[in-house]
């Protein structure tokens with residue numbers, strides 16, 4: 001192939017290479033303009049709040065409307081990176097679409113601008129339809145898109161001379177002493193750099209200011225936690241001295257996190273209030289200061305997630321400080337006909353909790369403000385969340401909670417109900433082997449087998465271990481402060497035979513129920529089955 005020859009008829013005034021380059025530049029103009037639109041939108045969120053960002057609003061719509069299977073796939077494939085993966089995916093999609101918009105934009109036929117308008121409209125719809133959003137939620141998108149379109153017009157205009165001024169063959173422009181096209185190109189470069197700079201600077205300022213000045217973090221640091229009226233005491237014997245067993249109290253940094261929030265809601269204590277309404281005698285509204293002044297109690301409660309697989313790590317134990325929800329419901333006066341409390345988070349998540357679990361004086365369901373002696377970490381629900389002993393998190397542990405509606409299961413549905421999960425979901429009896437690790441290579445002799453078992457609000461009365469096809473052997477149980485937390489166990493196995501061995505565990509709850517070995521998936525109401533580990537003795 002001889003590229004020096006002209007293989008195709010040359011377009012007027014430009015070679016194929018130049019044409020491709022111009023297309024590339026137009027695509028770049030589109031991407032830069034979209035970047036500017038998004039950057040400006042982020043800047044405007046300083047005035048309208050972080051939740052009005054179009055990227056986050058659209059992302060949340062995607063998260064909320066994704067079919068169950070897609071969500072499971074995303075969680076399984078990307079794990080805890082599913083949210084980052086979604087944002088990266090959205091970024092790539094936006095880049096591709098805006099490149100196309102750049103290529104399609106013409107002076108007289110502004111198809112590119114039309115694409116911007118369509119996506120702007122989607123952003124506006126996503127932002128204003130979020131729970132608690134007003135019309136001002138449209139502002140970031142509207143202003144961002146308007147400025148983005150101006151940039152798109154200017155940038156593509158700067159690329160135009162070849163197309164609209166050279167209409168004779170040969171491109172007379174080339175022969176002029178000062179090449180107007182290169183002058184325009186220089187204009188394009190300057191405009192591009194300017195657009196990119198403004199986009200990055202506004203996005204950065206927007207994010208920083210919304211995060212700090214409107215600041216949840218700042219108000220969290222200012223909190224002075226009151227002393228609890230009733231303190232939790234953890235017996236010394238709750239923590240076994242076995243290497244590798246889970247800590248009895250899970251540190252905040254190690255605590256599993258599950259939620260649908262793309263961005264951790266940023267609620268300052270000043271902005272927080274809780275409304276209790278619905279089937280009540282009188283509505284109750286509570287501010288954070290009012291909540292802190294109430295006599296708070298401290299409770300040790302193990303939280304677990306319905307999505308936890310057999311042997312999984314979506315469970316954690318913490319010391320919670322808060323106020324009994326029962327007492328707030330008493331203040332409001334609950335109707336006899338009600339059977340559910342629909343709790344909503346500031347970002348629109350909802351959980352449906354059986355009323356009796358919240359009003360039962362024997363079960364301290366709490367509106368928690370602190371976790372392990374610190375104000376709630378932002379990602380665990382700051383400033384206030386619910387914690388209910390014995391129920392899976394998705395039906396009870398609403399983080400960033402701002403609203404409790406007393407209602408009925410036959411009238412209201414919570415977030416996960418139409419997505420296939422059970423309406424009511426008490427935590428199932430479970431046990432887990434923490435040590436030895438899977439596929440551990442261990443020497444023959446005495447081996448510490450240990451882990452945790454849980455049956456929140458009932459308690460664990462027995463744990464047994466079986467090696468291969470042997471008989472079930474009773475493990476030693478650690479102490480617990482009450483029935484609402486997991487319980488550590490240990491068993492000393494004397495390994496003799498070399499080769500692969502399977503270790504199984506099963507628990508019995510305090511009511512005498514034996515853990516089932518029947519395998520069930522987490523959907524719809526929690527996994528069952530026995531955990532086992534394969535180890536190699538050599």
Ligand SMILES: Nc1nc2c(c(=O)[nH]1)N[C@H]1C(S)=C(S)[C@@H](COP(=O)(O)O)O[C@H]1N2
Nearest residue numbers: 256257258259260305345349393394397399
């Ligand atoms: N606002 C809000 N609260 C929520 C959720 C959520 O998606 N949004 N997920 C629930 C689920 S499924 C679980 S298991 C627990 C997890 O709490 P953690 O992240 O503090 O461990 O929070 C619950 N509370």
Ligand SMILES: [Mo]
Nearest residue numbers: 305306393394
């Ligand atoms: Mo969960």
